[in-house]
Amino acid sequence: xxxxxxxxxxxxxxxxxxxxxxxxxxxxxxxxxxxxxxxxxxxxxxxxxxxxxxxxxxxxxxxxxxxx
Numbered sequence: 215x216x217x218x219x220x221x222x223x224x225x226x227x228x229x230x231x232x233x234x235x236x237x238x239x240x241x242x243x244x245x246x247x248x249x250x251x252x253x254x255x256x257x258x259x260x261x262x263x264x265x266x267x268x269x270x271x272x273x274x275x276x277x278x279x280x281x282x
Contacts, residue, residue, distance in 0.1 A: 216260055216278070222253045230259060230272045239263065241272035248277060256281035 215232055217239070222228035226243040241261070243250055257277055264273035 215263060215272075216258070217272075219253060219255055219257045219259060221255060226250075228253060230261060230275070237270075239270055239272045240266060241275055242266075245271075245273050246275040246277075252277050254281060 215234060217230040217232040220229045220231040220238055228241055228243075229238040230241055231238050239261075243253065245261075246253060258279040259272075259275050260278055261272040261275045264271050
């Protein structure tokens, strides 16, 4: 799936707004292998959907492009 980082906290978690249905999915910094400094609002990402505490979440987050 594809989306845009809608929010990222210095506490290590954030939300991605999906391109397909504009739903916000939770993600944790441990699901991103790159530099945490790249996780900024507006960055375009690709990810897989998983489950965390019974709810959909983003897994294996990859930055595609910075903020436009």
